[in-house]
Every structure is written in C-alpha cells, then in structure tokens.
Amino acid sequence: MRELLPLSMLGGILGLDVVCFPQMMISRPLVGATLAGAFVGDTITGLLVGVTLELIALATLPFGASRYPEWGSAAVVGGAIAAALRVEPAGTLTVGVLATLATAWVGGWTLVKLRQWNAWLAGRRRGGLEAGARGTVIGLQLGGLTSDLLRAMALTAVAYALLFPVARAAVGLWTFSQPLSRAVTVGAASAVAAAAAWTIFHSARGARWYFAGGLVIGLLLLKLR
Amino acid sequence: MTAAARSYPAPDPAPHVSALTWVSVFVRTLAIQGSWNYETLLGNGVGFALEPVLRQLPGGVHTDAFKAAMARESAYFNAHPYLASVAVGALARAELSGVPAERIERFRTAICGPLGSVGDRLVWAGWLPLSSLVALVAFGLGARPLWVVLIFVLMYNVGHFGLRIWGLHVGWTRGLAVASALANPVLRNGPAYMARAAAAVAGVAIPLAAARVVGSDGLLLDGALAAGGLIAIGLVRVHGRVEGWKLVLVLIALFALVSVIR
Numbered sequence: 001m002r003e004l005l006p007l008s009m010l011g012g013i014l015g016l017d018v019v020c021f022p023q024m025m026i027s028r029p030l031v032g033a034t035l036a037g038a039f040v041g042d043t044i045t046g047l048l049v050g051v052t053l054e055l056i057a058l059a060t061l062p063f064g065a066s067r068y069p070e071w072g073s074a075a076v077v078g079g080a081i082a083a084a085l086r087v088e089p090a091g092t093l094t095v096g097v098l099a100t101l102a103t104a105w106v107g108g109w110t111l112v113k114l115r116q117w118n119a120w121l122a123g124r125r126r127g128g129l130e131a132g133a134r135g136t137v138i139g140l141q142l143g144g145l146t147s148d149l150l151r152a153m154a155l156t157a158v159a160y161a162l163l164f165p166v167a168r169a170a171v172g173l174w175t176f177s178q179p180l181s182r183a184v185t186v187g188a189a190s191a192v193a194a195a196a197a198w199t200i201f202h203s204a205r206g207a208r209w210y211f212a213g214g215l216v217i218g219l220l221l222l223k224l225r
Numbered sequence: 226m227t228a229a230a231r232s233y234p235a236p237d238p239a240p241h242v243s244a245l246t247w248v249s250v251f252v253r254t255l256a257i258q259g260s261w262n263y264e265t266l267l268g269n270g271v272g273f274a275l276e277p278v279l280r281q282l283p284g285g286v287h288t289d290a291f292k293a294a295m296a297r298e299s300a301y302f303n304a305h306p307y308l309a310s311v312a313v314g315a316l317a318r319a320e321l322s323g324v325p326a327e328r329i330e331r332f333r334t335a336i337c338g339p340l341g342s343v344g345d346r347l348v349w350a351g352w353l354p355l356s357s358l359v360a361l362v363a364f365g366l367g368a369r370p371l372w373v374v375l376i377f378v379l380m381y382n383v384g385h386f387g388l389r390i391w392g393l394h395v396g397w398t399r400g401l402a403v404a405s406a407l408a409n410p411v412l413r414n415g416p417a418y419m420a421r422a423a424a425a426v427a428g429v430a431i432p433l434a435a436a437r438v439v440g441s442d443g444l445l446l447d448g449a450l451a452a453g454g455l456i457a458i459g460l461v462r463v464h465g466r467v468e469g470w471k472l473v474l475v476l477i478a479l480f481a482l483v484s485v486i487r
Contacts, residue, residue, distance in 0.1 A: 022255035023306060025353065025381050030360060034374050047370040051434055054357055058427075059469045061349040064303070064341065065263065069470065093438070094481055101474040118262035122269065129269070129299050132292030134276060137299050141273040144260030176484040179442045186438040187449030188476050190431050191456035192469035197427035198461050200350050204420030214428020218365075221429070222436050222446075 001161070003040060007080050008157035010036060014072035015152020018062070019111065020145050029053030029100065032075030033082075042083035048182075049082045049096040050075060055189040056101070059196035070107025073156040074100045080160060081167045091174035094185045095167040103159040110151050118144045239397065240321040242278060247393070249277040250317070254310045254389060265301045267309055271316070272299030274309075278317040294320050297329060303337045305344020310389045312336050314396020315403040324401065332401045339404065343412050348388070351419035356381035358426040365433025 014035075017027040026032070030050040037046015053075060060068045082096025121143060122129065128136030174181070201207040257270035275298045282291050298320070304312060312333070319329050360377035368376070395406045407413075432450055439446045460469050 019261060020256060020259045023258070024378065024385065025356075026378060028357065028377065030357065030377055031374050034370050038370070043370045047364070047373060048438055051361060051364050051373075052438060054361060055431065055434065056470050056473055058354055058357065061353065063345055063349055065266070091481065091484060094477060094484075098474070098477055098481060101470065101477070105471075105474070115262050118260045119264040122260065122262055122264055130296055132294065132296035132299070134286055134291075134295055137269055137272045137276065137295060140269050141256065141259045144262075144269075145256060148259070170481060170485050173485045175487055176480075179440055179445050181480075181484070183439045183442070183445040183449040184480050185477055186435045187453040188456065188473045190435045190450060190453035191460060192473050193427065193431050194453065194457035195460035195464075195469050197354075197424060197431075198457070199464055200354060201420040201424040201427070204417045204424070207421050207424040210421045210425040211428045214425035214430075215432070216428070218429040218432040221366075222432055 001164075003080065003084075004157055004160060006039065007036065007076055007160055008153045010039060011073035011076040011156025011160075012149045012153030014076055015070060015107070015155065016072070016145070016149050018070055018072045018152075020148045027072030027075070029057050029071045029075035029078075032072055033079030033096070033100065036076040036079030037083035040080045040083040042086045045083045045086050045092060045096070046079040048093055049079050049100065052093065052097050052186050052189045053078065053100050055186070055193035056097075058193045059199070061200070067108050067112055069101075069104030070111055070152075070155070071100075071104055072107075073152045073159070074102075074104035074107050076156055077103045077159045077163060081164055084164070085168060085171045088171045088174070090176065090178045091171045091181050094181045095170050097185055097189070099159070099163045099167055102163070103155065106159070107152075107155055110155055114144075114148055114151055117147060239318060240281070242281065242317070242321070242397075246277045246281070250274055250313065251310075251389070251393060253277070254313055254393065257309050257313075258306050265299070266303040267306070268298075268300050268302040271302045271309065271313060274313045275317055275320070279320060281321060293326065297326060297333075300333075302333060304340035305348060307348055307385060307388045308340040308344040308392055310392035311340060311396040311403055311406070314393040314398075315400055316396075318397050318400040322400065328401065336404060339407050343407055346416040347412060347419070348384075351416045351423065352384045353381065355419050355423040355426060356384070358423055358430045361430035361434045362426060365430060365437050367437070 014027045014032045017024060033050030033053060034047045037043050057071055062068050078096040078100025081099045082092045085092045122140055125136045197211060253274040257267055257274055260269045272295055279291055279294050280286055298316060356377055359380060360373050363376050364373045396403050399406055435449060436446050
C-alpha cells in the first residue's frame with residue numbers, strides 16, 4: 001500500500017480533469033488506466049484495462065448537468081489494481097474493469113454532491129456575489145477547484161484501499177482461463193461501444209452505412225492478419 | 226439561434242488588452258467549471274475568467290463600475306465549457322467598451338442556448354468519440370501504449386485548445402455581434418461529418434481492439450464479437466431504459482462471481 005498516496009494524487013489530478021480543470025480528457029479511462037498501470041509497473045495491463053473501459057465510456061458522454069460516471073479517479077483505481085495483480089493474470093483484466101466501473105459509479109454520485117456543496121457555498125456568499133466582490137468570486141472558484149481535487153484524491157484512496165484486497169482475493173480464487181475472461185469482458189464492452197456508436201451517430205444521414213462499411217473493413221483486417 | 230442573439234451591431238474599435246491579461250483569461254477559462262453548481266451553473270466561472278480584463282475598467286477594482294460588472298458576469302450562465310470562451314471574449318469586449326448593462330444581460334441570456342447545443346454536438350458527440358475511436362484503432366493495429374495515449378491526447382487537444390482559442394478571439398473581435406460566428410460551416414456542418422467519420426472508425430475500431438485484448442484465440446474472439454453484437458442490438462432496442470455501462474457492470478460482476486465460487 002506504499003503506492004496509495006501517489007495513486008491518490010494521480011487520481012486527484014485526473015478526477016479534477018473530468019469537469020473542473022483543464023478538461024483535456026486525460027481523465028478518459030484509456031489515459032488514466034494506462035498511466036496508473038505504468039505507475040504500478042505494468043503499462044500493458046493498464047492499457048488493456050483502459051481500452052476495455054474506453055469502449056464502455058463511449059456510452060457515457062459528459063453532457064451538461066447530466067449525471068455520468070467519473071472515469072478519471074476510477075480508471076486510476078482499476079488500472080493500478082489490475083497492474084498490481086499481474087502475477088496472477090487470469091482475472092486481472094476483469095477485476096480491474098469491475099473495480100473501475102464500481103468506483104466510477106460512486107464517483108458520479110460524489111460529483112453530484114460536490115455540485116450541491118458548491119451551490120451551498122454560493123448561497124452563503126450570495127451577498128458578496130450580488131455586490132460584485134472580487135474576493136468572493138475568486139474564492140468560490142478556488143474553493144470549488146480545491147474541493148474537487150480533494151474529492152477525487154479521497155475517492156481514489158478509499159476505493160483502492162477497499163477494492164485492492166477484494167480484487168486480490170478474487171484473482172486468487174479465479175477459475176476461468178485468461179482468454180475466456182478477457183473474451184467475456186471485452187465482448188460485453190464491445191456491445192456497449194456498438195450500441196453507443198449507434199445511439200450517438202445514427203441521426204447523421206448515412207451514418208449506419210459508414211458504420212457497416214467500417215465494420216467490414218475491421219473484420220477483413222482481422223482475417224488478413 | 227434566437228433573434229435576440231443575432232440583433233447586435235458590430236462593436237467599436239477594440240480597447241487594448243495586454244498579452245499577459247489574455248494568457249490569464251485563457252488559463253482561467255480552462256477552469257471555468259471550477260465552481261459549477263445547480264444554481265448558477267457556469268456563472269461564477271465566467272466572472273472568474275473575465276476578472277483580469279475587468280481590472281482595466283476606468284478606476285480599477287475598487288470602483289462601482291468594476292463591482293457592477295463582476296456581479297453581472299458572475300450571475301447564472303450556461304454553455305458548453307469550451308465554447309463559453311466565445312461568450313467570455315464577447316463580454317470582455319462589451320464591458321470594456323461600456324455597452325449598457327441591459328444589453329449585456331440580454332446577450333448573456335440569448336447566447337446560452339446556441340453555445341450549449343453547438344458545443345455538445347461538436348465536442349461531446351463528435352470530436353471526443355472520434356478521437357477516442359482513432360486511438361482504439363491504433364491500439365488494435367498494434368501501437369505501443371505511449372503511442373495510443375499520445376494519439377488520443379494530441380488529437381483531442383488540437384481540437385480542444387483550437388476551439389477555445391478561436392472562441393476567445395472571435396468573441397473579442399466581434400463583441401456582442403458574435404452570434405453570427407456560430408454559423409461558421411465547421412460549427413454548422415462539422416458535427417454531421419464527424420458523426421459519419423466516427424461511425425466508420427467505430428466499425429473498424431471495435432473488432433480490432435477486441436481482438437488485441439482477447440489475444441490469439443480466434444474462436445473466443447468470434448464468440449465475443451457475436452455475443453457483443455446481439456447485446457448491442459438489445460441495448461439499442463431498450464435505449465433510454467437501460468444504461469449500457471450499468472448492464473455491463475452487472476454482467477461482468479456475475480461472471481466474476483461464478484468464476485470465484487464454482
């Protein structure tokens with residue numbers, strides 16, 4: 001658990017990126033899980049977890065005030081867990097993905113709570129805001145940013161501390177083979193990605209044919225390898 | 226776009242704002258959602274981003290004009306966070322040009338809808354999934370981890386930072402007449418082109434990425450893709466009633482449970 005503090009810092013930075021600063025999408029699971037895997041010492045495992053989650057994340061785009069999973073901190077938790085358990089590879093991808101999804105769900109809830117907290121703070125400073133007090137505006141903004149950073153750090157630390165022992169025990173008792181485990185996990189993720197692609201793009205004229213054409217090319221490339 | 230958003234004349238010659246002030250404004254726009262909440266949404270962030278420019282109002286930060294501008298600009302505002310820079314640029318120009326408060330407030334109300342809907346279609350439903358899918362194709366074709374991550378981060382952020390910088394520039398140069406800039410062909414037709422490109426890339430990316438994760442077992446890969454296709458059809462049919470990622474969480478959890486207890 002020596003890695004807990006640096007991981008929580010990484011999770012804090014990536015969690016902050018989701019909404020508050022700078023929204024460069026380094027919080028996407030493809031980036032977060034790969035970075036966490038590299039940090040723990042197995043970049044490839046982190047990347048595999050990140051790719052599988054990225055397929056799932058295509059279905060959860062951060063539209064406005066909607067509630068969506070918080071992928072930044074969650075991907076750090078899942079990528080780090082999978083990479084740390086690489087010596088028993090059969091179930092690592094699956095438990096890494098599961099840990100991320102569970103953390104992302106809770107993370108989405110913490111974002112809602114953060115927004116309520118920000119509203120409460122703004123309500124308490126309404127007088128200053130209405131008077132145009134510079135310190136109030138800047139204070140609220142810095143307060144919100146700091147709260148989000150702390151939220152994401154705490155979420156990463158708590159989720160990793162709670163889920164790592166569970167994941168280690170699960171991987172120790174894992175009975176399915178590595179190829180089967182990976183096939184089931186990525187098969188489920190592919191289903192979400194394909195459904196998301198349809199949902200997002202079908203309103204564009206001809207998009208279904210573009211998707212079908214791409215699918216044919218993808219399958220041909222697979223057969224030609 | 227509303228008629229109110231279109232009806233403003235071109236602004237007077239631009240006041241001078243130093244490069245350092247623009248850098249400060251730009252960095253602050255990156256944190257425009259820092260205090261996002263269900264009451265004022267982006268409002269406080271807009272005031273925060275404009276504050277370095279408003280310091281240039283005659284008399285500085287202790288005047289009534291500065292405080293009135295800060296109060297006005299920190300009130301409720303909603304937009305896509307990247308395209309909010311269009312509003313920030315336009316509002317900076319309006320405040321320094323001494324545009325009457327009522328016109329500024331009318332503009333803030335009118336511009337919210339267009340900036341939100343254009344940004345959502347262009348970025349969240351267009352550029353983000355397209356960048357992500359291109360990186361997944363690179364992964365499926367065997368790219369190393371660093372390249373996969375770099376392809377995504379660089380591609381996405383060329384669009385991201387380009388949009389923010391363009392927004393600030395076009396807002397500042399056009400002032401409250403900026404709404405016409407939203408008729409730019411990239412903003413108007415870009416989402417449809419991106420949707421078609423992303424649909425094609427999705428078709429390539431999904432089987433290739435799945436294949437590299439599964440490895441060399443062709444039978445398992447075929448089974449995974451076929452099962453994935455069937456589940457996808459089901460998810461499309463129940464769209465809106467079941468969230469795919471939650472369904473997957475349950476399915477994978479059940480699979481893990483069986484693997485552990487059998």
